[in-house]
Each structure stands twice: as structure tokens, then as C-alpha cells.
Amino acid sequence: MKLDPITEHLLENKQDAIHIKIIKENSPEIKDAFKLWKLFIDDDNKYRVKSGLKTIDGDHKSFKDILKHRIIIGAYKDDVLVGIVSVYLGKKFGQVSSLIVEPKFRNKGIGTLLVKSAIDYFKKEGRKEIYINVWDDNKSAEKLYLKLGFKSVYHDMVKII
DSSP: OOOOEEEEEEOTTOOOEEEEEEEOTTSTTHHHHHHHHHHHHHHHHHHHHHTTOOOOOOOHHHHHHHHTTOEEEEEEETTEEEEEEEEEEOSSEEEEEEEEEOGGGTTSSHHHHHHHHHHHHHHHTTOOEEEEOOOTTOHHHHHHHHHTTOOOOOOOOOOOO
């Protein structure tokens, strides 16, 4: 597969190359991106249930709705999609969401590469602020974002009625 990378990184102290590219809505890889996004929704729903919130639907229509407003950046190892992040480009800011890495590829720096690639994308597009939401209990994601220079500036609060 010929890659059209926005950024290409090598994992530190590893010989395995991870290629990063934008996945277009009409590309064949979008089916693999949907499978990973579905995995993200399953993880997200665990936090929602724990917080007393209703679960959300991870169907194909919901994914297509997201593609109308976001782009998907994928991480490839040996031409296999192993992680994605969706990004929203606002007029004055960027937003990172839906970061997910295949379980067997976690803790290998791929999530870091995806977020760094999103940051590179926003810089290239002239954005000065990037927002990201994280569940209070998702300490591994929070640790990653803090390591990459994000800081906590507010907390969302929810009341179930």
C-alpha cells in the first residue's frame, strides 16, 4: 500500500516503523477505522456506565456523522491499521478525540505518535489552541496528554435528570 503520510515517525529505541496518514472517507481503510472507532465507543461506554450515564450507539451511521465534521488520522504497522485519532478543525482551535490503539499495540508509543501527528496537523493549519477531553478515571490517557504538554483547565460536570 502506498502511504501518503502527514508525518512519519520511528518509535524511540525500536526498529519498527509506524506510518501515520490521514484516512479519507472514501478509502478502503475506512472500514478498518470504523472497527477501531467501535472499540473506542466500547471503551467510552464503560466510563459512561461507571459515571451513571447512558451508553452511546457505535453504529455505522454514527461513524459517518463523525466523518462529516472530523478527519481520521491512522497509525500503520506493516500496512495494518493499529490506531486512530479523530480530529476536529475549528475556525480558531483544534480538538483531538476518539484516540484508540489496538490492545496488543498499546504502551508502545503509538498513541503518542497519533496525538503528536494531530498536533502537527493543527500547527500546519495555523491553530494555536488544541482541546482534548478525557474521563476522570482514564489515568493512562490523562498521563499521556500531560506528558505532551496539555494541561487541565476546566472540568465538565453532568447532572442526570
